[in-house]
Amino acid sequence: MISRRTMIAVGALAAAGLALSGCAAGNSGQSDGKTTVSLLVNVTPNLTEDWWNDLVKPFEKANPDIDVKIQNPGAEGVAAAVPRLLAAGEAPDVVESLPPSTELAPELVDLSTYDWAKNGPLAEQYTIDGKYYMAGIGMQLQSLWFYNKDAFAAAGIAETPTTVEELSDDLAKLKKAGWTGVQTGGDWMSSYALQTVGLPTVVGQHPDWYQKMSDGKLTFSKTYGDAVDEYADWIGKGYVNDDALGIKYADAEQNFLAGKSALYPMGSWFVASEAAATTPANIGVFRAPAFDGVKQPAMGANIASPYVIMKDSKHTEAAAKLVEYLVTDKTAILDQLKVDGNYRAGYEYDMGDLGKELLQIVTDTPDAAYTPTGQGYGERTLPSGYSTEINAQTQALLGGTAPSDVNTAMDDWFSANLK
Structure with missing residues (x-):
């Protein structure tokens, strides 16, 4: 990210x-x-x-x-x-x-x-x-889902999801209720939603994921593959805005603020945009969940x-x-x-209320859960160019490339770029 x-x-x-x-x-x-x-x-x-x-x-x-x-x-x-x-x-x-x-x-x-x-x-x-x-x-949180509370109510969703599986079920309900589920865009945004889906599980299961990926002891397809498959399924079912590759960051943000979509994966800085908006939608935020069975989902933060x-x-x-x-x-x-x-x-x-919701997430998140995002920082880093590559492969996914091909391409990239 x-x-x-x-x-x-x-x-x-x-x-x-x-x-x-x-x-x-x-x-x-x-x-x-x-x-x-x-x-x-x-x-x-x-x-x-x-x-x-x-x-x-x-x-x-x-x-x-x-x-x-x-x-x-x-x-x-x-x-x-x-x-x-x-x-x-x-x-x-x-x-x-x-x-x-x-x-x-x-x-x-x-x-x-x-x-x-x-x-x-x-x-x-x-x-x-x-x-x-x-x-x-302090910190900027990144593994977050901002959501339209009115959209959730219209779809009959009473509680925010606590697993990726529950989030997928909620997206189906939102689509049935006539809502665009996930708002994303092109440029650097393309891989943001995928990483919001994947990292809480990947690093939650492998706290040393960054180091082991760089050492060649883990592979992308074996650790990130389920998230790629899940996100591809969302794209195929129309849960993600179909014009994503042509939407710029500022326009994606405005679409969500205007109530044109139900979910927006973004970092904590979005709270400032919501606070500055004249008439924003009724927005809340929840911590990005992991797949079922992960005891402590990782939280991306800088x-x-x-x-x-x-x-x-x-x-x-x-x-x-x-x-x-x-x-x-x-x-x-x-x-x-x-x-x-x-x-x-x-x-x-x-x-405001949204800022207070986010501060509560910070308060409730244990220090051990925090993880880098994207290419990483400190000793937790991936080979140079990872952020560019995962973004390009996510754009391919949005364009219709099969998730198996994306996973293979990422494995090949790591093999060619190991430290």
Whole structure:
């Protein structure tokens, strides 16, 4: 799955920057007796430079000897800016929105000695060789089904499904009642519904699925095959909108918000779209179920606002103080969660009913259930290009390709791309 936010690691960093670990950090130093700590951040229409400066003001007030310099990466974004800054010998002290990868880890400070890093959201899932290189403030959930409550009522569905089999039965009832069941689209969206069907079971049964797939110890057809078959059955029975390949993400979202479909597989950021809509449909959300018999369905999730400290920093102690503040101060955490529509158990901000339903899912989901989605993160990664391939094969499925052919194609792809 692909998050709407910039949550991908930088493979290009290996070539651009790993040989430069001895370069001096050019963006931090002493000014007016203060230590200047540079913070490279993701700047968006809601995460403005002014917002970031306001976020760190209380920290600067509490630490008058530290000045935080917000760095805007501009149009190139954080992921592209980091290797460029490394090559220029101007590595920032702290980077936000760039989770660690095996390529990036040699450039990062090991945060394993800090309890606030080890005890944060998804901390264990993002470790590399047992080391903690990042700390985050919350999470984006991905294994979710948003649903039209009025459609469910019209179809006589009183409870949300708890297994894939129940979900399939509900789709049959929705079709009989005249509803388009699953709203999906083309581009990166194509594989989203399939992964929402598959991952809760696949990783629920094989917690080390990512590692074993990369080692060739498991196969796609043997682990994911049932989900591919099930989704193909939905397509064949008309449970999925038949114009999916021609629908863009924004249009798919608007169709669901307008009440033109009954179910929408999407990440937790959709809650912000629902809250901003003028007259949205009556929408609820439930956790993506697994096939019957899976005791603990996996929950796809990404870290929200991961912070890392660059090894080139000359002020790692001050940088660590800043990161600790950003990921432990309750007001700072709530400000960050709210502005980007993210969630964390025990942290409730002003949100609508749909947001509260999602927060309850976060509260009820055990830490052990969380899993990467798509190509993965930390040590749980698949061969490069997986997200593109699963998307292409799902588009083939939507176009009428037999599920057995899709499973064979995915097996062949893994065989050709094993690490």
